[in-house]
Amino acid sequence: MKEELIKFTLDAIERAKKAGEIPSVINIEPLIEHPNDKTHGDWATNAAMVLASQTKMSPRKIADSIVKHIDDKHHFLSKVEVAGPGFINFYLSDKWFREVLKEIKRKGKEFGHFNIGHGETVQIEFVSANPVGPMHIGHGRWAAVGDALANLMTAAGYIVTREFYVNDYGNQMKIFGQSVAARYAELLDRDVIFPENGYQGEYIKEIAQEILKEERDKYLLLSEDERGECFKEIAYRQVLAHIKKVLLDMGIEFDGWFSETTLHDSGAIEDVVSELRERGYIYNKDGAVWLRTTAFEDDKDRVLIRESGEPTYFAADIAYHKNKLNRGFDKLINIWGADHHGYVQRVEAAIQALGYPKEKLEIIIGQLVNLWRGGEPVRMSKRTGEMVTLEELLQEVGPDAARYFFLMRSTDTPLDFDIELAKCQSSDNPVYYVQYAHARICSILKFAEEKGFSLPNIEDVNLDLLCEESELDLLRKLMELEEVIEICASRMTPYRLTKYAEEIASSFHVFYTKCRVITESVELNKARLVLVDCVRQVLCNVLNLLGISAPEKM
């Protein structure tokens, strides 16, 4: 529709130029959008104002001239007017609104899907929690956002791969193993010094207990170092399995789990360092190997290989990105917490040093999550290991509410997550509001069925009977889905879809209070049954994209 209107406008401008009403040298790309206020029409364009600033003519006069030359052969429009400083407002005919129902029926689950991705391949890397402990609330946000974004981009015609980068290498893993080993020895009443910077959480003790139960005291025979190594492996596998399970509880499945260790073992890091050296971005200083990231707007150069000969985390990360690029993805998306934003520039620099354009990689920085319980902040401390884990949160509020709350806000703003609100089964809670609309429709359809009105075939229905204000508002809203998905996918902002979900639900509830579906009139019943069934389909599609269930009963 938007394209049609742009064409209308451009054609009209051409004709106005031929008629000598507008200077012919000017070319513009008019912007067509929905006005904020629906009394300003269904669509509006600023074309006349843009032309005005270029020609120094009055915008109203240009607008009048354009409107005069608009040729609406197929009667899409019920009215075109010039308003305000020179906007041209288009009013669609009701008939056109009703067409959307046929499209929903035709496309079903695919309604709202379209193709701007043209089969481009995209890899989204998200969550990537360190496998040394349970996931926290922030990981939940990235999980929900990453998965919804993947759904949205798939709907927009991209081929999407979800990946989890497993940081299973390095010092933290070593300390992790030592922490478990120390707790294990403690359980056997051995005198041990708990490692400095060791992991404090209760879960370390639980893992140690688990090992003790399975294997008794046989690890006491090993030296402390060997024990650490050994426990690192066992504990890491347990934690990773647990991470997978919790994500699955949230309904999230990754296509790939990429191990950092494989980069160290395969020589990928050395390879990428020598490639960078050949490209001239490497130098040696103070016994270490440095990457000249300042060549690409980083504030300082970064170490790749330490004085000790050990590669840094950054070096491994470059090798990881190189690996992703080698796999041939057209676009890479990383979702990181705000606590990693200082890391963005150097990774972008590395991508460019490898000869790729910066645009190849998109890094979404998400602000952190604050947990509230009934208006009181929930204090958490990583140091003492005192925190609410993602698993606990899911158990308390359920995956639907959790995912909805995580998605509700722009990732640019910190998220206040109120546990009490998320649990609350009332209209205060948007997730219930939306799901309720879906359940209500299912209930109506069932009621109709019982009364002998089964869902009719849309060809047998007189859609012109849908002419109440609330019905037309609902149709108008249904029509917006494709645009919303486009915006969400292209700007990578899934939160907008939650707003749309609430708008659809709201339009439906208004319709429900104004119009009865099952009335005396058989013909009207048919039309309204088709309408509500289409609303059900759209709600279902939206909830699927968000990764939230669409219940038939609540």
Place this chain on the structure above:
RNA sequence: GCGCCUGUAGCUCAAUUGGAUAGAGCGUUGGACUACGGAUCCAAAGGUUGCAGGUUCGACUCCUGUCAGGCGCACCA
């Protein structure tokens, strides 16, 4: 000190990337059901968009400065 993000209604957030009278939910106040799920709907009150300049037909949006909050500034991961 430097960098990134954020300051919008009492609270939590929007505003289609520069458009028309800045909108929703919660909260407050007042209303609406003999029928399809009241987990609903309607209405009112509530604003100098942190502050000060600038850019232009037009600014919450862009620029400069300033104040406040969050997060970063490793040969940690």
